[in-house]
Amino acid sequence: MNVLLPLFIGAPLGCGFVIYLAFRNRDDKADWIANVCMMYLAAASLWSIKSLSAYGVLTYRMGGYAAPVGINLVLDGFSLLLLIIINVAGFLAAIYSVNYMERFTAKAKYYVMFLLMVAGMNGVVLTGDLFNLYVFLEIASISSYVLVGFGCEREQFEASFKYMVLGIVASAFILVGISLMYAATGVLSMVHLSDIAAQGNVSGCFMLAGAFFLMGFGLKAALVPFHAWLPDAHPSAPAPISAMLSGVLIKAIGIYCILRIFFNMFAMTPMVPFIFMMLGTASMVVGALLATGQWDYKRLLAYSSISQMGYVMLGAGVGARVIASGGPAHVATLAVLGALFHLINHAGFKSLLFLTSGAVEFSTGTRDLRKMEGVSQRMPVTAAAATAGSLAISGVPPFSGFWSKLFIVVACLQAGYNFLAFIAIGVSIVTLAYFLKVQKYAFFGGRKEGFEKIKEVPGLMCFPMIVLAVMCLAMGLLAVSPLREAILEPAVKVLTKQM
Amino acid sequence: MIIYLLCFVLFGIGLHAVVNKKNLIKIVVGVAIMEYSMNLLLVLIGYRMGGVAPIIDRETVAGEFVRLSVDPLPQAMVLTSIVIGLGVISLMVSVCIRLYEKYGTFDITKIKELRG
Numbered sequence: 001m002n003v004l005l006p007l008f009i010g011a012p013l014g015c016g017f018v019i020y021l022a023f024r025n026r027d028d029k030a031d032w033i034a035n036v037c038m039m040y041l042a043a044a045s046l047w048s049i050k051s052l053s054a055y056g057v058l059t060y061r062m063g064g065y066a067a068p069v070g071i072n073l074v075l076d077g078f079s080l081l082l083l084i085i086i087n088v089a090g091f092l093a094a095i096y097s098v099n100y101m102e103r104f105t106a107k108a109k110y111y112v113m114f115l116l117m118v119a120g121m122n123g124v125v126l127t128g129d130l131f132n133l134y135v136f137l138e139i140a141s142i143s144s145y146v147l148v149g150f151g152c153e154r155e156q157f158e159a160s161f162k163y164m165v166l167g168i169v170a171s172a173f174i175l176v177g178i179s180l181m182y183a184a185t186g187v188l189s190m191v192h193l194s195d196i197a198a199q200g201n202v203s204g205c206f207m208l209a210g211a212f213f214l215m216g217f218g219l220k221a222a223l224v225p226f227h228a229w230l231p232d233a234h235p236s237a238p239a240p241i242s243a244m245l246s247g248v249l250i251k252a253i254g255i256y257c258i259l260r261i262f263f264n265m266f267a268m269t270p271m272v273p274f275i276f277m278m279l280g281t282a283s284m285v286v287g288a289l290l291a292t293g294q295w296d297y298k299r300l301l302a303y304s305s306i307s308q309m310g311y312v313m314l315g316a317g318v319g320a321r322v323i324a325s326g327g328p329a330h331v332a333t334l335a336v337l338g339a340l341f342h343l344i345n346h347a348g349f350k351s352l353l354f355l356t357s358g359a360v361e362f363s364t365g366t367r368d369l370r371k372m373e374g375v376s377q378r379m380p381v382t383a384a385a386a387t388a389g390s391l392a393i394s395g396v397p398p399f400s401g402f403w404s405k406l407f408i409v410v411a412c413l414q415a416g417y418n419f420l421a422f423i424a425i426g427v428s429i430v431t432l433a434y435f436l437k438v439q440k441y442a443f444f445g446g447r448k449e450g451f452e453k454i455k456e457v458p459g460l461m462c463f464p465m466i467v468l469a470v471m472c473l474a475m476g477l478l479a480v481s482p483l484r485e486a487i488l489e490p491a492v493k494v495l496t497k498q499m
Numbered sequence: 500m501i502i503y504l505l506c507f508v509l510f511g512i513g514l515h516a517v518v519n520k521k522n523l524i525k526i527v528v529g530v531a532i533m534e535y536s537m538n539l540l541l542v543l544i545g546y547r548m549g550g551v552a553p554i555i556d557r558e559t560v561a562g563e564f565v566r567l568s569v570d571p572l573p574q575a576m577v578l579t580s581i582v583i584g585l586g587v588i589s590l591m592v593s594v595c596i597r598l599y600e601k602y603g604t605f606d607i608t609k610i611k612e613l614r615g
Contacts, residue, residue, distance in 0.1 A: 131576055138583045142590060149594060154601045155612045161594050165517060165526060168587055172533045175580065176510065176540065182573070183544045 004044060005060040005073045008083065008122040009136075011037055016115035019108055030108035034115060035094050041118070042091035045083045049486050052080055059128070067128070067189045074128035074190075077490025081340060082125040082256050084487070085347040089248050090118045092464035093240040096355055099458045100239060100362060110150060110238075117143040117244065121252040130178050130188045137174070137253050141167050141220075144249055147241045148233050159236035166219060166229040173216030180209035181265075193265045198498070206266070213261055214275065221254020223313060224282040227306050231290075234305070235298035235367070239358020242298060246305040247351035251343055255309060259316055263495045268324040276317030281423055283310030288430040297357045297367045297442060300434060301350065304393065307427060308346045314424065315339030315408040316495075318415050323499050331414045332499060337492050338407030344487075345400040345475055349392040352468035356386040359457045359465065360442065369441040376443040378454045383443040385465040390439055392472040394432035400475035407479075506543060509536035523595045523605045527588065534584040541577045545570030 015037040023029040051058065058075040065071075075083070094114065101107045120140025127133050145167060149160030182188055184205035185196050197206075215226075222230040234245050262272055287307030294300035319335035322328070357367065359382045364372050376383035392399035395406075405428055412421035456462070477483055513536060516529025546569055553571035555564055595605070602610050 131579075135579060135583070138587075142583075142586055145590060145594075149597075152597070157594055157598050157601060158610055158612060161523070161591070161598060164587075164591055164594065165530070168530050168591075169514065169517060169533070171587075172510070172513075172537055175537050179537070179541050179544055179573075179576075188572075 002055075002058040002060045002075075005058060005075055005126060006062070008041065008044065008087075008126060009073075009119050011040060012115040012119040012122070016112045016119070019115070020112045024108050027107040030111045031098050034111040035091075035098070037115065038087070038091040038094040038118070041087040041122075045080075045087040048075060048080055048083065052077065052490060053486055068187050068192055071132050072128040072189070072191075073126045075126060076494050077492070078256075078260065078340075078494040079125045081344060081487060081491040082252055083122065085344055086118065086121045086125070086248050086252055089347055089351045090114075090244060092351065092467060093244050093355075096243075096358070096461050096464045097238075097240045098460045100358055100461060104150065104238065110147070113143045113146050113150075114241070114244075116140075117147065117249070121248065124253055125256055128190050130181060130190060130193065132188075133257065134171070134175055134178055137220075137257070138171060140249065140253055141171065144241075144245060148237045148245075150238055150241070151236065156236045159232040163229050163233035166226075170216045170219035170226075173212045173219070177209040177212035177216060180205050180212065184209065190260070190265060194497075197265055197267045210262070210266055210272070214258070214272075217254055217258045217261070218279065221250050221258060221309060222283075222306055223254075223279045223309065224286045224306065225279075227283070227287070230306060231299055231302045234302040235296060239298075239354055239361065242301075242358070243351040243354035246302060246354055247347045250305065250309060251312075251347065255312055255343065258313075259495060263316075263320065264497065268320055268498050270321060270324045273317045273320035273324055276313050276320060277417075277420065278317075280310045280313030280315075280317050281420060283307060283313060284427045285310075285423065288427045288434070292430060292434045292437070294434075295369050297360065297369055297438065298354065299367075300369075300438065301353050301357060304431065304434070305346075305350055307431065308342070308350065308393065310427075311342050311405065311408055311424065312339045312346070314420065315342060315411065318408075318411055318417060318420070319496070322415050323496060327415065329496075329499055331411060332496055333492055334407060335411035335415065336495050337488055338404055338411055340488055340491050340495075341407060341478060342401075342404035344478065345392070345404050345472075348468055348471045348475055349389045349401060352385060352389040352465060352472060353393065355461075355465050355468065356382050356389065359461055362457055362461070363454045364451060369438060372442050372451070373445045374443070374451070375454070378451065379456045381456055381462045381465065385469040386443060387439060388469040388472045390435035394435050395428045396432070398476055399472055400478070401472075403476050403479045502543060503540070506536055506540045509539065512536075521607050523598065523607060523610075526607070527591050527595060530591065531584075531588060534580070534588075538577050538580055538584075541573045541580065545573035 015033050019030045019033055060073040062071045101110055117140050120136045123136030124133055145160055145164045148163050149156045184203050219226040234242050237245060284307050287303050291300050291303035315335050316339040319332045322332040360372060360375055361367050366372055392401040395402045409421045409424050478488055510533055513529045513533030517526050520526055550569040551567050553568040
């Protein structure tokens with residue numbers, strides 16, 4: 001089974017290469033290759049659940065060299081969780097692109113960049129080597145800079161440039177952090193770094209590296225003091241790419257790297273979790289408050305991404321704080337479980353909401369909420385899907401978002417952070433408020449003049465939305481036993497190793 | 500030690516250019532300066548005063564080689580980082596050219612259709 005690991009990176013890279021070489025001007029062929037490739041990746045990532053529970057952690061040695069010398073690909077529970085998010089969301093976005101991308105020229109080139117981005121993200125979550133992580137991170141980032149500017153209009157270029165400048169600054173900080181880690185320890189393998197951290201004799205160089213990592217990955221994950229690029233970059237991209245960026249990219253190259261590095265490669269001190277909790281709370285509150293004032297549908301969703309990532313950081317921070325202070329194990333487990341559960345849920349409903357925004361834009365040509373009243377009568381599937389997504393994101397039971405938020409809030413209460421639990425509930429209510437605004441203005445309410453002729457989007461665009469809407473409801477089941485033990489608990493175990 | 504600090508000063512100069520300059524091309528130059536300072540830092544980590552190139556042949560004794568040679572890994576990393584830097588800078592410059600075509604200026608204060 002572990003020989004299949006390089007295919008997660010190799011398959012999209014190879015398919016992208018073939019599309020560019022042979023089918024650059026053949027959009028129909030490019031559709032087929034990209035979708036078959038993404039279908040394979042989604043199936044393989046789901047199949048990996050089974051092999052992970054059968055064989056334990058899978059390792060693939062690149063070129064046959066063992067860990068400190070060579071580069072390893074490692075599939076553990078946490079990588080698997082992200083791998084499922086990336087490839088399933090990527091598959092649905094690829095199907096959606098078939099019809100949606102018709103109105104852009106150069107669809108084949110779009111698929112090349114799309115597959116490159118997926119390859120980069122798969123590499124980031126699979127690699128066991130710190131410098132290799134940086135290389136894959138740059139692959140994913142550079143292709144996302146291109147995709148943000150793909151529309152070739154004034155504002156897309158502007159957003160792309162802004163995103164690129166901040167992304168490059170973030171990458172620079174990350175590379176400096178990696179160099180400092182190497183200077184302090186002389187190894188780049190994550191397993192060896194975590195052994196060194198566990199022994200506890202870390203130098204000041206190590207702590208400085210930690211500060212650089214927090215800055216760099218915080219920028220990539222758009223946590224609140226570093227969030228300014230996200231509301232420009234994510235709405236400017238084509239809708240399936242917005243779904244990938246907001247639903248997947250900020251998790252794979254932001255949150256995943258922060259959690260992996262600080263939970264596994266640094267000895268947990270009470271200081272770092274405190275920063276996590278501060279960043280998380282600030283993201284939650286500021287993101288939600290800024291989202292309420294937006295009238296552009298996609299921009300509202302982008303601000304809401306910042307807010308929801310705050311929940312993940314809050315959960316992880318509370319878990320880490322309990323681990324660092326030697327508190328009860330079940331509280332730490334619950335907090336980290338809540339954070340990871342919210343991570344996978346957010347991938348579902350935020351991808352869905354961005355796809356519905358694309359569908360509305362596809363039919364009506366506008367993203368302004370005030371201009372698209374009463375779309376629901378003409379576009380029932382889109383409206384139903386958007387309703388499911390809105391209910392899930394604002395945490396209405398029995399949708400998936402409710403359960404993960406409940407876990408985080410309960411963990412906060414059990415750890416004694418009553419005030420943070422109160423803020424988390426308050427932000428959830430604000431979330432409900434601005435999604436009710438979306439529902440009222442965009443989908444329900446009186447029908448607007450001039451929209452008599454709009455039609456529901458084609459079947460290939462409806463299919464991913466229906467699948468994701470069903471998942472919004474069904475992913476609540478991840479909290480109950482057989483699915484939780486297969487998917488969420490291995491990931492929690494990886495992060496709470498230090499306990 | 501002072502040379503490491505100078506490396507961070509160079510990084511700071513690049514960052515200053517990226518954050519404070521109003522001209523797109525000056526921002527690109529700032530990014531380039533930042534990348535050079537990172538490459539310099541990486542090379543410095545592997546550097547050893549009076550060391551030899553890390554190439555081993557039949558006559559060298561392994562222990563002697565380890566004592567004398569510089570660390571080859573950061574050099575390999577610098578090569579990778581230079582290639583990534585090339586890709587990033589060329590992409591940035593091409594976006595700058597397209598921005599100039601659309602707006603007719605390189606001044607970033609005049610390019611603001613998006614609300615912050």
